[in-house]
Amino acid sequence: MTLIARRLAGHLARGFVMILVVATISFFIVNNIPGDPMAARYEKLIEGGMAPEAARQAVKVLYGFQPDGSLWQQYTDFMAGLFRLDLGVSVSRPGTPVLDVLTDAAKWTVLPVLAGTLLSFLVGIILGVYAAVKRSGKLGDALSISGSLLHGVPQYVLALLVVMIFSTLLGVLPADGSVDILYEPGWNAGYLGSLVEHALLPVLTYALSAYGGWILAMKSSVVTVLGDDFILAAELRGMKRSIVFRYIARNAILPLFTMLALSLGLLLGGAVFIEKIFNYPGLGWLLIGAVNDRDYALMGGAFLLITVGTILANIVADLFYTVIDPRVRSGEEVS
Amino acid sequence: MSNQAPGVRIDGLTVVYKTPAGELPAVRGVTLTLEPGSITGIVGESGSGKSTLALSLLNAVQPPGRIAGGSVEIDGLGDVVGLRGEELRKARGKHIGYVFQAAQNSLNPLKTVGKQLLDLGRSHGVDDLRGLVREAKELLGRMGLDGARVLDSHQHELSGGMRQRVGIMLALVLNAHLVVLDEPTTALDMITQANILRIVREVHAERGLTTLVITHDIGVVAEVADRLAVMYGGRLVEQGPTREVLGAPRHPYTRGLIQAIPRLTGDIGEARALPGRPPTLATVPKQGCVFRERCELRMDVCDTVDPETVADGPRLVACHAVNSAPASTTVATKEHA
Amino acid sequence: MITGTGVVKTFKQRGKVLGAREVRALRGVDFAIPKGGAASFIGESGCGKTTLGRIIAGLESYDEGEIVIGDVPMTPLRPKQRQPHFRKIQMIHQDPYSALNPTRTIHQTLYAPLSLRAKQTGRSSAWIEERAAEVLSLVGLDPGTVLARYPHQLSGGMRQRVVIARALTVDPEMLVADEAVSMIDVSLRLGILALLKDLRERLGVSVLFITHDVATARYIGDDGELYVIYRGQVVERGPVDTVIADPVHPYTQSLLSAIPVLHGLERPGEEPVTPLSSLDESQSDEGCLFARRCPFQGERCADERPLLQITEGIPQEHACYYPERRSVIARPMSEV
Amino acid sequence: MSATLIPETGSAASTLRRNFWRGVWRVMRRKPSRLVGVVILAGFVVMAVVGPMLLPDPLPNDPAAITQPPSWEHWLGTDPQGRDVLALVITGSRYVLLTAAITALITVVVGTSIGLFSGFKRGRWDTVLMRVTDMKLTIPGLPLLLVLATVWRFGSPWQMGLVLGLLGWGGVARAVRSQTLSLRERGFIEAARGLGLSTTHIIGKELLPSMAPYIAMNMLISVTGAVYSQVGLFFLGVLPYESDNWGVMLNLAVFQAGALITPNALGYLLGPLLAILLLTLAIVLVVDAMDEIFNPRLREE
Amino acid sequence: GGSTNKSGDAAGGGGGGLFTTIDVNRPGLEASAPANPYNPKGNSFPGYSSMKLGWVKNHLTDPNQALPGIAASWEIAPDNSAITLKLQPNAKWSDGKPVTADDVKMSIGIAYTQGSTAFSVTPGAAGAAAEVTVVDPQTVKITQDMANPSPKFARGVLDTTVLPAHVWSSVLPADFWDKLKAARGEGADAEKAREEITGLGEKIIAFAPEKDVSAGPFVLERVNPSEALLVKNKYFYNAANVAPAQVKFLNYTGNEQIWNYLIAGKLDHAGFTAAPTDVMNRIKSANGNEVIKGYSPVAVSMAFNQTKKPYDNVHVRRGLAYLIDREQVTQVASPEGGTAAVTTSGIHQKAAQAWIPDTLPSLEPYKVDVAKAEEEFKQAGLVKKDGKWALADGSAWKVSMHAPAGFSDWLSAQENIKSQLVKAGVDAEVVTTADYPLYLEELAAGKYDVGFWLMALGPAPYDIFQRLYGASNGWANVAGKVQHSAPGKNGNWMGGPEEIEVDGEKINPGELTAKLNSSDEQAAKPIMAQLAKAANQDLPVIQLWDYVNTQFVNNSRFTGWPHDDSILRMGTGVLPSGVWIQQGLIKAKQ
Numbered sequence A: 001m002t003l004i005a006r007r008l009a010g011h012l013a014r015g016f017v018m019i020l021v022v023a024t025i026s027f028f029i030v031n032n033i034p035g036d037p038m039a040a041r042y043e044k045l046i047e048g049g050m051a052p053e054a055a056r057q058a059v060k061v062l063y064g065f066q067p068d069g070s071l072w073q074q075y076t077d078f079m080a081g082l083f084r085l086d087l088g089v090s091v092s093r094p095g096t097p098v099l100d101v102l103t104d105a106a107k108w109t110v111l112p113v114l115a116g117t118l119l120s121f122l123v124g125i126i127l128g129v130y131a132a133v134k135r136s137g138k139l140g141d142a143l144s145i146s147g148s149l150l151h152g153v154p155q156y157v158l159a160l161l162v163v164m165i166f167s168t169l170l171g172v173l174p175a176d177g178s179v180d181i182l183y184e185p186g187w188n189a190g191y192l193g194s195l196v197e198h199a200l201l202p203v204l205t206y207a208l209s210a211y212g213g214w215i216l217a218m219k220s221s222v223v224t225v226l227g228d229d230f231i232l233a234a235e236l237r238g239m240k241r242s243i244v245f246r247y248i249a250r251n252a253i254l255p256l257f258t259m260l261a262l263s264l265g266l267l268l269g270g271a272v273f274i275e276k277i278f279n280y281p282g283l284g285w286l287l288i289g290a291v292n293d294r295d296y297a298l299m300g301g302a303f304l305l306i307t308v309g310t311i312l313a314n315i316v317a318d319l320f321y322t323v324i325d326p327r328v329r330s331g332e333e334v335s
Numbered sequence B: 001m002s003n004q005a006p007g008v009r010i011d012g013l014t015v016v017y018k019t020p021a022g023e024l025p026a027v028r029g030v031t032l033t034l035e036p037g038s039i040t041g042i043v044g045e046s047g048s049g050k051s052t053l054a055l056s057l058l059n060a061v062q063p064p065g066r067i068a069g070g071s072v073e074i075d076g077l078g079d080v081v082g083l084r085g086e087e088l089r090k091a092r093g094k095h096i097g098y099v100f101q102a103a104q105n106s107l108n109p110l111k112t113v114g115k116q117l118l119d120l121g122r123s124h125g126v127d128d129l130r131g132l133v134r135e136a137k138e139l140l141g142r143m144g145l146d147g148a149r150v151l152d153s154h155q156h157e158l159s160g161g162m163r164q165r166v167g168i169m170l171a172l173v174l175n176a177h178l179v180v181l182d183e184p185t186t187a188l189d190m191i192t193q194a195n196i197l198r199i200v201r202e203v204h205a206e207r208g209l210t211t212l213v214i215t216h217d218i219g220v221v222a223e224v225a226d227r228l229a230v231m232y233g234g235r236l237v238e239q240g241p242t243r244e245v246l247g248a249p250r251h252p253y254t255r256g257l258i259q260a261i262p263r264l265t266g267d268i269g270e271a272r273a274l275p276g277r278p279p280t281l282a283t284v285p286k287q288g289c290v291f292r293e294r295c296e297l298r299m300d301v302c303d304t305v306d307p308e309t310v311a312d313g314p315r316l317v318a319c320h321a322v323n324s325a326p327a328s329t330t331v332a333t334k335e336h337a
Numbered sequence C: 001m002i003t004g005t006g007v008v009k010t011f012k013q014r015g016k017v018l019g020a021r022e023v024r025a026l027r028g029v030d031f032a033i034p035k036g037g038a039a040s041f042i043g044e045s046g047c048g049k050t051t052l053g054r055i056i057a058g059l060e061s062y063d064e065g066e067i068v069i070g071d072v073p074m075t076p077l078r079p080k081q082r083q084p085h086f087r088k089i090q091m092i093h094q095d096p097y098s099a100l101n102p103t104r105t106i107h108q109t110l111y112a113p114l115s116l117r118a119k120q121t122g123r124s125s126a127w128i129e130e131r132a133a134e135v136l137s138l139v140g141l142d143p144g145t146v147l148a149r150y151p152h153q154l155s156g157g158m159r160q161r162v163v164i165a166r167a168l169t170v171d172p173e174m175l176v177a178d179e180a181v182s183m184i185d186v187s188l189r190l191g192i193l194a195l196l197k198d199l200r201e202r203l204g205v206s207v208l209f210i211t212h213d214v215a216t217a218r219y220i221g222d223d224g225e226l227y228v229i230y231r232g233q234v235v236e237r238g239p240v241d242t243v244i245a246d247p248v249h250p251y252t253q254s255l256l257s258a259i260p261v262l263h264g265l266e267r268p269g270e271e272p273v274t275p276l277s278s279l280d281e282s283q284s285d286e287g288c289l290f291a292r293r294c295p296f297q298g299e300r301c302a303d304e305r306p307l308l309q310i311t312e313g314i315p316q317e318h319a320c321y322y323p324e325r326r327s328v329i330a331r332p333m334s335e336v
Numbered sequence D: 001m002s003a004t005l006i007p008e009t010g011s012a013a014s015t016l017r018r019n020f021w022r023g024v025w026r027v028m029r030r031k032p033s034r035l036v037g038v039v040i041l042a043g044f045v046v047m048a049v050v051g052p053m054l055l056p057d058p059l060p061n062d063p064a065a066i067t068q069p070p071s072w073e074h075w076l077g078t079d080p081q082g083r084d085v086l087a088l089v090i091t092g093s094r095y096v097l098l099t100a101a102i103t104a105l106i107t108v109v110v111g112t113s114i115g116l117f118s119g120f121k122r123g124r125w126d127t128v129l130m131r132v133t134d135m136k137l138t139i140p141g142l143p144l145l146l147v148l149a150t151v152w153r154f155g156s157p158w159q160m161g162l163v164l165g166l167l168g169w170g171g172v173a174r175a176v177r178s179q180t181l182s183l184r185e186r187g188f189i190e191a192a193r194g195l196g197l198s199t200t201h202i203i204g205k206e207l208l209p210s211m212a213p214y215i216a217m218n219m220l221i222s223v224t225g226a227v228y229s230q231v232g233l234f235f236l237g238v239l240p241y242e243s244d245n246w247g248v249m250l251n252l253a254v255f256q257a258g259a260l261i262t263p264n265a266l267g268y269l270l271g272p273l274l275a276i277l278l279l280t281l282a283i284v285l286v287v288d289a290m291d292e293i294f295n296p297r298l299r300e301e
Numbered sequence E: 001g002g003s004t005n006k007s008g009d010a011a012g013g014g015g016g017g018l019f020t021t022i023d024v025n026r027p028g029l030e031a032s033a034p035a036n037p038y039n040p041k042g043n044s045f046p047g048y049s050s051m052k053l054g055w056v057k058n059h060l061t062d063p064n065q066a067l068p069g070i071a072a073s074w075e076i077a078p079d080n081s082a083i084t085l086k087l088q089p090n091a092k093w094s095d096g097k098p099v100t101a102d103d104v105k106m107s108i109g110i111a112y113t114q115g116s117t118a119f120s121v122t123p124g125a126a127g128a129a130a131e132v133t134v135v136d137p138q139t140v141k142i143t144q145d146m147a148n149p150s151p152k153f154a155r156g157v158l159d160t161t162v163l164p165a166h167v168w169s170s171v172l173p174a175d176f177w178d179k180l181k182a183a184r185g186e187g188a189d190a191e192k193a194r195e196e197i198t199g200l201g202e203k204i205i206a207f208a209p210e211k212d213v214s215a216g217p218f219v220l221e222r223v224n225p226s227e228a229l230l231v232k233n234k235y236f237y238n239a240a241n242v243a244p245a246q247v248k249f250l251n252y253t254g255n256e257q258i259w260n261y262l263i264a265g266k267l268d269h270a271g272f273t274a275a276p277t278d279v280m281n282r283i284k285s286a287n288g289n290e291v292i293k294g295y296s297p298v299a300v301s302m303a304f305n306q307t308k309k310p311y312d313n314v315h316v317r318r319g320l321a322y323l324i325d326r327e328q329v330t331q332v333a334s335p336e337g338g339t340a341a342v343t344t345s346g347i348h349q350k351a352a353q354a355w356i357p358d359t360l361p362s363l364e365p366y367k368v369d370v371a372k373a374e375e376e377f378k379q380a381g382l383v384k385k386d387g388k389w390a391l392a393d394g395s396a397w398k399v400s401m402h403a404p405a406g407f408s409d410w411l412s413a414q415e416n417i418k419s420q421l422v423k424a425g426v427d428a429e430v431v432t433t434a435d436y437p438l439y440l441e442e443l444a445a446g447k448y449d450v451g452f453w454l455m456a457l458g459p460a461p462y463d464i465f466q467r468l469y470g471a472s473n474g475w476a477n478v479a480g481k482v483q484h485s486a487p488g489k490n491g492n493w494m495g496g497p498e499e500i501e502v503d504g505e506k507i508n509p510g511e512l513t514a515k516l517n518s519s520d521e522q523a524a525k526p527i528m529a530q531l532a533k534a535a536n537q538d539l540p541v542i543q544l545w546d547y548v549n550t551q552f553v554n555n556s557r558f559t560g561w562p563h564d565d566s567i568l569r570m571g572t573g574v575l576p577s578g579v580w581i582q583q584g585l586i587k588a589k590q
Ligand SMILES: Nc1ncnc2c1ncn2[C@@H]1O[C@H](COP(=O)(O)OP(=O)(O)OP(=O)(O)O)[C@@H](O)[C@H]1O
Pocket: B017, B018, B019, B026, B044, B045, B046, B047, B048, B049, B050, B051, B052, B053, B062, B063, B064, B065, B216, B280, B281, B282, D002, D003, D004, D005, D008
C-alpha cells in the first residue's frame, strides 16, 4: 500500500511537471501559429453576401473573445486558467469553453477506441498464443505475417479499405457520423442500435489496426516465457497441461497489460485518421477541425488533453504493474 | 508403484539434436544401470551430454532434440521412451522427481511456492492437499527451512540455496522414489553447496531413493555418489564404484580429469591440465573413440573403431588401450600418491 | 608494490522504491602485494572480492582509505590522473566469453592497446605486430593460428589466454584475476593457473587471484598470501599453505570444511566446522560480523568487532578473539 | 538453459555475426518470402531514384481523359488532370523515400548519440536524457505533428524529414541505451577502459559494430512510422504540397476525385494505397528477416 | 439507419414526412453550441428555425429585392431614406407568443452589437440606420442616416434576424438605445459607448437560450455532433402549407461526403457543391435526383501581385491571359459549378449583361492566341531562350501560383493552367498553402506572386468592384472618404497603380468604386462601364470562371422545387430550401 502510494506520488509529481512542460510548449506553439483566421472568416462572410464593412465589424466582434495583453501576460493567464481547469474559450465557437467542447468530443472518442482496443486485445492475445505455439508451422507464420502487416499498414489505409468494402461496395454500414438524430437519446433500442451501427466500422478499423500489434507482442511474450526454465520445470514435474498453460498465459500476458494501459493512453489521440475518414466526431476530428479553423485555444486544449491522457495511462500502467507483479510489489526492479 | 526405490536400466540410449549440419548425437549408445537405492553420479565437462541424458530419463528431451534409439526401463514404469501423453505426465513428478539444472529459475515468479505446490498436487490428483502441504513443510523443515514462510514466498524472496531446496522438496513431495538432480549446486557458493549435498545424502537415505546426480564437478560426485559414471562427448567412458574409480581410474580421460583437479594438499607440481579441448556437438568424431584427440594412449584402432564398454566386476571402461592391455597394466598405471 | 589501507566501499542503491539501501561491500581492507608477488582473496559469494579487485584495478572508486601504487598515493589524484597508474594493473575477467568482443579478431583486439602504446612511445607498426605475436607466445598460443581468428573460434581456455595476452600488451605490473578459471572446463583449469604462475616467474608480474575455490589459490605460487574475506572484512591473512593447513578463524574453517572430499582419494578432516546459518546481508553489523553464524561464539563476540591481529603462537593474522586450530581439511589417503 | 551453456549461444551469436552474409543468405533461403521483401524494397529505392528521371516533367496531361479507370494505356487509370496514375505513384515515391532517408539519418544520428551517451555515461546525464526521451515518447506524435503543421510548413522533403527525424529519435535512443547498458556489462568494454583505450575507440570500434543491426532494425521501424504519418498528414490535407506524393494523391483521390464513390477514380486511390501496402509488406518481411538474423532467441527455432 | 417518425405532431397540410438536408456553409455541427444565430456554430438554421425580416435576393441589379419573411411587406421611401415594415399578422413564436414590433426593435438592437451594413455604429459608415421607430405592434419604421446613404440600405434592414424579446431581452441593457445614440455621436464618450456596444456583441454571441424559440416553420429539437433535428412549429403563420413534419440536418464535413449522400439519394436538398464530372453523373443518375442551376454572384480569378516582377508589367499579364484557355480550365476544375469567363470585366457575366450590355462587346475577350501572347511578352521585354520565356535580364521566370490545400477546384485549375503555360514555354508551378487562413494571411502579406481570388461579389455594384479596387489594392473607404496606401502597406498586396488610363483618360478606380457605394442604379451604370474597361485593359486579375449556383434536389419524397431563376438568385448565406418550404412551394409527394 505505502509502496503504491509512494510510487503514485512520484508519478503524479513527474506527470505534473510534464503537463506543465507540455502546456507551455503547446501555448507557445499555438501562439506562433501563422495564418489569419479573421481574414478567413471575413472572406467567408463576404462570400456569403455580407457587405465589406459589416463583415469587418462582425469579425471584430467575433474575435473580441481572443485574449490580449503581452505574451507573458497571456501565458500566465493561460497557466493560471489551467489550474482552474479553464482552457480558455474556443475561437471558432465563441462563448463555448474549450473544456466543454473537449469533453463533448472525448466521449465519442473514448467509447469506440476503448471497444476497438479491447476487442483487438482479446482477439490478438488469443491468436498470439496460437501463433507462438505454432510458430514453426504455416498457420503460425501466416498469423504473424498478417499481424505484422496489419500492424505496419497505416491506419488510414485500413480505414479507406474498410470504407471501400463495407460502405461503398456493400453499402451495409454507414461511414458517417455518430448516431441517427431521429432516435431519442436514452436507453432505447433504436438509439443504442443506431449508436452501435455507426460505431461498428470505426471500431472494426481500430481493432484491425491494433490487433496486429497485440498478436506480435503476445507471440513474442509467449515465446519468451516458453523459453523460461520454470515452464520446462513445471512440465517435468508433471503439471497438467492446463496448469502449464495458465503459467504461460499469466506470465506472458503481464507485460501486455502494461502495453494495454499505455495504448489506452493513446486512446484520446490515436484515432485522428479513423475519425476523419468515418466523420466520427471525436477528439481527433475536433483537432483537425481546430487546425483548419486556426482555433488556437481549442487546438492547444485538445493537444493538452490528449497528452494528459497518455501521461495518466502511463501512471496507471505502472501502478497496475506494481499491483500485479509480486517482484515489483516487493520493490525489486524488473527490467 | 511400490514405495520402494526403483531400479533404472538405460540401454543403448541415443539422443540427437537437429542442427544446420544435420542430426547430431549428444548422447550416443549409453548403457547405464541405476541400482535401486543407490546414488549414481555422472560427471562430464560442459556439453558432454549430461543434461540430455538426464532429460531422457523423463522422456523430456526438448526439441529440436529427440531420442533416436535405446530404452530407459524404470521399475514400475516400464520403458519411459515409449510413454506418451497423460501416462508420461503422471510419471513425471510422481515417480520421477527432477531437480533442475537451473533450479534458481525453476519456479513461477508470479506465484508463491505454496500455490505452485497446490498446482502440483492437483495435477497429480492428490485429494489430501492439506496433507501435501504438511508433507512439504516437513520436508522443508528437514532441510533446515521454515516451511510455512517458504510456502508463502515468491521465488524472488528466496536465496539461491533456498530455491534449490524448494526444488528438491517439489521433486520429493509426491513421494517419487527416483530423483534426478542436474547440477544441483552450480552457481551456489561453497558453504551452501556443502549444505545441499548433505541434504541430498540424508534425504536419499531417509526416504530410500534411487538418485542420479549430474555434475561437472568431481568433488560433488565424490562427496555423495556410490557409483560414478564419466561422460565424454556423449559417451559413457567409465563407470564404477566411486571410491574405486577415484582411487584407481582406468580410462585415460578419467585419469586426466582427476589429475587436473586442484587439490588442497599435496604436491602441486603433480597436477596438470588435459591437453586439447573438449569437443562440441559439431566436433565430436563421428567414428572411433571420442577422446582420442586428447588421449596419451592413442592407438590406430582408436581412429576407426568405437571402443566397446567392457565390464570388469563392478567397473566398466570403454577404451581400446585399457581393455586390450592385460589386467596388470591397469594396476600399473600411475596412481595418485 | 601495491598497498591498500582501510579501503571502504559502500554501494548506495538510489532510485529503488524502498528508499536508499546501503550495501557495505568493503569495511576497511588492508592489503599489500609486493612486486612479483601473489595474493589470493577467498570468501563466500557476495563478500566483496570482486569489488575489491575492481577497486584495485581502478575500475571502481572507493569511499575511504588509501591505495598506493608504487609509491604514489591514489586518493589525492583526480580520476584522470589516476588512470595511467591503474593501467599498470590489469583485470582478467571471470568470463572469457564476454571479455572479448565477438565482432573483432584477436589481431584487432590486441592491436588497439598496442597501437596506443606505439603512439605514446613513438614505435613503428612493425613493433606492434611483433609485440602481438610475442604476447600470444607468452601465454602459450601460436600467433600464426590465433591472430586471424574470432573469439568464437577458440576454446574457453584459449580465450582466457587471449584475455591475459591482451592484458600483457600494456606491460602491467599486476594482474587481477577474478575467478579467472571458474568458467573454464574442469580439464583445462590448471593450464590457466599454471600460466599465471609462469608469468609471475618470468615477467615478474604480481598476481591478485580472486576465487571461491581455495584449492586453486595454491597454484598461483606457494609464496603467495591468502586473504580470507567475510562481509567486506579480511578475517584471516597469511601464507597460503599456512592458512589452508592450519586455519584459525572459524569462518576460514567453515569454508575449508565445505570443500567436497574426494572419497576415493581423501579422508575428511576430523573437526569440520559448519556455520549455524547461511549468509544474510541483513544481519547486524554489531560486534564480530561472523558471530551470528559462529559455532564457537564467545562473550566478546557479540559486542566488539575483532580486528586483524597477530597473536602468540599463530603465524597468520586473524580477526578472532578465540582463534583455535582445527583439523578441517581433507587429507590424502596416503598421508596417514 | 544452463550457466555452462551460455558460451554455446554466445559463440553461436558471434558465428552468425561473423558469417554475416552467409547467415543472411540462410535466413533468406529458409523463407523465400523474405527475399521478396528485399527485392520489393530495392525496387522502391530504384523507383524513387531513377523513376522520375525516366518520366517527363511535368507529366503529360490529357484534358480529354480525366479520371479514367485502369486501362491498357494507363494501368492505374488517370487522375483528375488526365495524368497517368502509375507515373504519379513513381514520381511521388521520390518524396516519400527521400523523406524516409532524411528521417532515417536524423533518427539514427540523434537517437544513437543520445542513447550511447546516456547508456555510456550513466549517472545524472542518463537520468536527465531518459526523462527527456520518456517525455518525448509520451507526447502523442500525430497530434503534435498536426499542431506543428500549422506552425512550420514542412513542404519540402528536407524540412519534413527534419521534423520527423527530430520527433522520431526517441525509440532508437531507448533501444540503443538499453543495448549499450547491456553491452557495458560485457567484460570487453570494461577491459578496453582498463587498457586506457579512448572513448572514441570504445564507442566507434567496440560498441557500435555490435549494435549496428539493432540500430538498423529500430530505425527501420521508427522511420516507417514517421513516413506513414507524413503521408497521413498530406492525406488529411493539413500540409501544403509542392510536388506530388502518395499522401497528396490519397487526399485528392478521396476528397477531390471521389474515389470512394466513383469507380473511375478507384485507380487513383488504389495507386498510392497499393504502393503503401507493398512497401509495408516489404518492410515487414525485411524486419522479420532481420529479427531472425539478429535475435538469437527466435533463431533457435 | 432506419428512421422512425416519432415526433409526428405534423399540423396541417403538406403531407408531413422527414426532410433531409445539409448546410454546406457550416462545417461541423456543434452539439454544445447554443440556438443562437450570431454564434458561428450556433444551432440556428435560417429559413427553418430562424427568421429574418425578409429573404434578400441576389437580383442582378437591384440589391433591395427580397421575399417576405417576418415582414409581410414593406415600403421603401423613393429616396431610400426609410423603410417601413409591416409584420406578418399571424406570426407567432414556437411557444405561442405573437411576434411583435418590439421583437423586431430588440432584434435590430442586437444587430447593432454585431455590426451589419444597416446597423453599424462605425461613424460615417455608409447606409447606416438613424432611427428605429415602432409605429404600431405590426409596423416598424427605420430611417437611414442620409449623411452617407447607401442604395442597398433596405437590403441591410431586411437581412436582419428576428429574435424573441421575451427570451433575449436580458442581453440588452435597459439603456441600450441611449447608449446607441451616444455612440453615434463623436468624441470620447461616443468612443466609449461604441466600445460598450461592441462588448455587448461578445455577450450576445455567447448567449445560450434555454431552448430554441423560433418564429420559423421549424424549431430545433435536438442536435448531436453529426446531425440536427428540427420539428415543425405549429404556430408558424404559414404552418398549413409547410410540408415536412421534421427536418434533419446532416453535418457537413466535406464535399465527398455530400456526394455520397446524394448518390444514395438521401438528401432532399443540398446547396452548391462542386463535384467532378464522374461524380456528378452518378449523382444525376441516382433515383429522383435533379440538379437545379441558378445564378451565383461570384467569380474566381487569377490575381497578380504587381509589386513582383514581371507582373508589374501589364503586357505580361495580358500575355498570360492570351495563353490560358479558360474553357479548358473550367472544364477540368469546375465543370458543373462554373462557366468559363467570357472576358475579364470584374463582373459576373450575367450581371455584366444587365449592368453594361453596351460596353461588354467592346471588351477584349482574351481568346487563346499564342501569337498575341508572344507579342505582349516581347513588348514587356521578356526574352525567349531555349523555347522558354525569361525575364528581360535573362533570369528564369516561373509563374508560381498559390492556393490553399483544401480548395480542390482551385488546385485543379492551377494544375491545368500550369500545364498550359508550360506547353507555351512559360515555366510554372503550383504551390499550396496548408489552409485558407494561412493563405489569406500570406496573400495579404504580399508573399505570393500569383494567387486565386474571389471577385464580382454581387449584387451591389460597390461589392462587385471593391474586390479589385478596394483594400487589397490599396484603397480604404473610411466613412465615404477614400485613401490610397502604397503597395505593400495596409494590406495592399495587389499593388496596382493608383490611376489607370482608360480610353485615353486617367481614372482612379478606387475612388470610382467608392462612389458606387452611394450611387443608385442609374448613376452606377456608367461608372461600372468605366471600371469594367479598366479591369479589362489593366488586368489586375484574369477572370477565370463565373460560378453557377448548383442546387441538388430529390423528387422522390418532395416536389415543388422552384426552377424560377429569380427565386434561385438567393445569396449563399440563406439556405433556400427552408425559405421555399415556408413559402409553401414544397409539397410532399403523394
Ligand atoms: N537445443 C539444442 N540444440 C542443439 N544442440 C543442443 C541443444 N541442447 C543441447 N545441445 C547440444 O548437445 C550437447 C549436450 O548438451 P547437454 O546440455 O546435455 O550438455 P551438458 O553435459 O549438460 O552440459 P552442461 O555442463 O553445459 O550443462 C551439447 O554439445 C549441446 O551443445
